[in-house]
Amino acid sequence: MKHTVTAKDVAKLAGVSQSSVSRVFFEGAKVSEKTRAKIIAAAEELGYRPNEFARSLITNRTKIIGIVMKGVQNPFYPQVLKQFAAAFKKKGYSILFVHTNNDEIEAEDVETLLNYNVAGVIITDAVMALTVGEEFKKNKIPVVFFNRKLNSEEFYSVSCNNLDAGRKVAEYFFDKGVSEMAYIAGDADTSTSRDRQKGFQEVLKQKKARYRHYSSDYTYNGGFKTAMHMVAEGDLPSAIFVANDIMALGVLDALKENSIGVPGQTKVIGFDNIEMAAWPAYQLTTWEQPIDKMVHATVTYLLEEIAEYTGAAETFEVDGRLIERSTT
Amino acid sequence: MKHTVTAKDVAKLAGVSQSSVSRVFFEGAKVSEKTRAKIIAAAEELGYRPNEFARSLITNRTKIIGIVMKGVQNPFYPQVLKQFAAAFKKKGYSILFVHTNNDEIEAEDVETLLNYNVAGVIITDAVMALTVGEEFKKNKIPVVFFNRKLNSEEFYSVSCNNLDAGRKVAEYFFDKGVSEMAYIAGDADTSTSRDRQKGFQEVLKQKKARYRHYSSDYTYNGGFKTAMHMVAEGDLPSAIFVANDIMALGVLDALKENSIGVPGQTKVIGFDNIEMAAWPAYQLTTWEQPIDKMVHATVTYLLEEIAEYTGAAETFEVDGRLIERSTT
DNA sequence: CTGAAAGCGCTTACAG
DNA sequence: CTGAAAGCGCTTACAG
Incomplete structure (x- = not known):
């Protein structure tokens, strides 16, 4: 049978309470250096890894960012996806990739994102009905429209000028x-x-x-x-x-x-x-298009909203520049 | 405050037990048509959606497939990603997208996949140390090496011949x-x-x-x-x-x-x-390269292994064909 | 600083 | 077919 090592197992081996084990692995919690060391050692010995699901269940938050994308044919978007993956990995977030066929993001896709209680959503080249946006708002999930200019009081969007x-x-x-x-x-x-x-x-x-x-x-x-x-x-x-x-x-x-x-x-x-x-x-x-700046703005906004939800809307634009080659 | 509707809320409204609500949303469980109807109605009224995390915590399984990818520069891979996303969506699975920088999949990436207890893993163009593969095996998580021929008794791989x-x-x-x-x-x-x-x-x-x-x-x-x-x-x-x-x-x-x-x-x-x-x-x-066949073989294998883990290894190859254009 | 205990929202034997 | 109850593996007040 697949035996998953739990905090309880670690606690037993380290001779401490399960709460202390939890505290070691939950950033922001305080533990004495002595018990921390014991716990780390025990955890390593057993190969302990905190269960993300139990954690999410209790904190009601996840480390998952949903990215909705349509046009993988245009190399611009894979490029963007890659940059997001890299930026969020650095911050400890994972990417739930949702591919829509239609221009409009499908109800099913929104459902998925909501089911996984994603911490934030990036909508990339799909058009989204505003009712769908409301769905996220209702759940206090921040959304960024990437490479779209919304001029909306409701949503944050980032695009090139x-x-x-x-x-x-x-x-x-x-x-x-x-x-x-x-x-x-x-x-x-x-x-x-x-x-x-x-x-x-x-x-x-x-x-x-x-x-x-x-x-x-x-x-x-x-x-x-x-x-x-x-x-x-x-x-x-x-x-x-x-x-x-x-x-x-x-x-x-x-x-x-x-x-x-x-x-x-x-x-x-x-x-x-x-x-x-x-x-x-x-x-x-x-x-x-300054992808890196656009990605940076998106990540920054999302992280801020995840830390403290305000629902702030903004139409953020980044300057690009002309690259001269041989067709002009 | 973000009030999430739980099975308990639905149960109260429908005048049934929370277990019955659970049974309606868990496929394979049996409920009478009458109570099902009541529950569905109540659930719809409240906008109930089962919490994936609570579910995963108890079943110890997820509906998430991890896809590890390196080369988004080569349009072949975005194409593959898209096909996987479509195929798995049809089966109710979501995609956790992991982008590796190095040729070799990083320990951190494996950690992520393991933390989310993914149901299966597809490793696409990254090379993977076999020790990493063992890590998945130990956790009975099926792995497919896509577009790689492994000739291994240990892992399933699918490629073009x-x-x-x-x-x-x-x-x-x-x-x-x-x-x-x-x-x-x-x-x-x-x-x-x-x-x-x-x-x-x-x-x-x-x-x-x-x-x-x-x-x-x-x-x-x-x-x-x-x-x-x-x-x-x-x-x-x-x-x-x-x-x-x-x-x-x-x-x-x-x-x-x-x-x-x-x-x-x-x-x-x-x-x-x-x-x-x-x-x-x-x-x-x-x-x-017959991407569709390669994707199909991968999805089929993974789904079978998810249903009942055997750890079966195979080196699966699919025939391609020459497309004549003007460079020959 | 640490432990015992409650509880997150589910699934699943177990009775009835 | 249905409900009461245990329990998945965590976090987090609450005492001490």
């Missing part, structure tokens, strides 16, 4: 002497795509330049098809701002397919600065 | 009339890279062809650098078998950089069939 980025990209194109430009949008219901567009469009309007819009979906194939379509139309703009890198790669491939020179005939700027953007085949100029 | 794949790739090259070929290896301490090499080399030896070996590391940059080096050497083989796709993309980019025609001057075959292999920019011929 997409509006500013859109503006800067437009200005950069103008500085390069380009005035005929287009935007290829990502999923229309995402704040990221809308804000990048908004900033971009704003500057064009200021300069009285024509704004051209193409709808797409944040995928490689979406970018590829859109660019093929643009080329087929015959009226190719001399610069294209693509809402994310993975689409931009599709765009570049489509242009290459049509023997359209970049940056000669048209210039391309992406968004994210995923690893592939730096590959020799692409050398994509792009707007870098 | 890499030996066979290596052979088939070599034969394919010969069929194409090529006899000067090279292999670019991935991390040397992985069974995947060694087996692919072995099968490949075996056929070359049979045909008395020269075998050329280049060491690399399963990364894009590794592939790129290796190919640059090969070109610089001056004696480029007329076909290259690259141990995985992400390296093969690096190889293709390096060849392009040197204006070396593919498949004209040299042919390239990768391994995995990641999404990017099908991109127009690459159109990489590759050996497809």
